[in-house]
Amino acid sequence: MALTADQVRWVAHLARLELTDGQIEVMARQLSAVIDYVDQLQQVDTEGVEPLAHPFLLHNVFRSDESAPSLPVDEALANAPDRRGDFYSVPAVLE
């Protein structure tokens, strides 16, 4: 199935990725080839097969609800591109 440039633009929006028009064109071609390839899975009879999201049976793991030392604020914020005081700083969300 061929992906159109508009579909690629929509997916890029969902993925929060800025792509140039040139990149969108190349991406449409390359993704279409991969989608064509993965479409072979439609031939596999999976009637009654349960999906397997994880190789082994997983159980929830709980820890006791006790406070313990965690990363100091300064260390946690050390890599932030922008900070104000003890907070991450982002562009205004509301006017």
Added chain:
Amino acid sequence: MIPIERTAGELSALLARGEFSAEELASAFLERIRTHDAKVCAFLHVDEARVLEQARAVDAKRRQGKPLGALAGIPIALKDVLCTAGQPTTCGSKILTRFVPPYDAHVVSRLKEADAVLLGKTNLDEFAMGSSTENSAYHITRNPWDLERIPGGSSGGSVAAVAVSEAPLALGTDTGGSIRQPAGLCGVVGMKPTYGRVSRFGLVAFASSLDQIGPIAHDVSDAALLLEVIAGHDARDTTSVASPVPSYSRVIDQPMKPLTIGVAREHFGAGLDPEVEKHVRVALGVYERLGAKLREISLPNNPYAVATYYIVATAEASSNLARYDGVHYGHRAEKFADLIDMYCRSRGEGFGDEVKRRIMLGTYVLSSGYKDAYYLKALKVRRLIKEDFDKAFAGCDVIMGPGSPTAAFKIGEKVADPLAMYLADIYTISCNLAGLPGISIPCGFTGSGLPVGLQILAPPFEEEKLLRVARMHERETDWHTRRPKL
């Protein structure tokens, strides 16, 4: 002269006998990196002062008669997806150029406790997405056996570093073959443990249900030693398993008898290079002479593994890589209109082409209207692939075959064709989907002098069996003792 081409086990014995100090050993490897890495480009960061400081600390401990860890004074290279406190961790991506983790990955803590000397961080395909190490934002790593060829990937830097003796040991990560495939292409031993055997805490996530950290070494004994150090439960990774870690290195020389080897016809199909097949068949013959029985098995859904993987892995990646938002850490664009635009531009500028492709594919297969047809369908086929292995292992101890369909290909050969690149992983990928342990060991060279790897797979948590079986071949052959000459 310090014999840097020797194995970690041998170097350890020489250190213990006082033939040289850990500082002298570390200096010898730093010198090797200075003389060889301009050609191979295995490393991204080496902090020489810090390397020597660690080595001197081990020497001091030894002088004072303090107890020493299992890897005392042994240098080790780390794939740059493993967090190292206070040291850069870039994942081969521009988006993390200036990122310095505030903590160590669990495996890094384990190595420090074992008194290993951390040499530096190695190159990789950006976020471990690739099969050739050509997708790094920093540089291309070259195969030490032929500098015009790729080392494989994504752990190409770690594998090339060991192959060219810039480090006696390294850690890599394997999501679809990223340890085993390059190990085979560079003539070293590379192992992917069972999913859950090694804690992923501090491993930058690519596909969380597939990623595992594993050892890269000159021989199987060294791989066993290193696995022993990094394996075991860690409360910070809830998928890490609590079962005890056997002393792999102690039992390594006990051959498996009787031994039944499964040989899957799907591993010898179209696309397999005849020269690679020949060496793998010769290796199977070595086992037969040791008394092993070969049994033909079938993994009927294996041909669907690559398609399944590129849905499951990209879906997980698109979610995991959402964290690079220009807010918490990593690159933020300088110019933007609003918050959403800041996300889009930061990610557009920071990620390379292959990472963008995979995020796009993963987002598409999870998007409304397509999720059932792609993602859910792939998870169902994933179960069939796992059940194939369950059935096969009912009739054999291990499965053997080629680690990749060809020897190392030329740099640039597959860059323009992502699908052709994905098919380089055709024999390694199903192991990750099923969570199995697997190893690649050297089993010969092509006529043009390129290494060929034998892949061995075992049932979950049977690393001990896997290593013992791998060691049987190593004792009968000398492929693992060959070293490239630059």
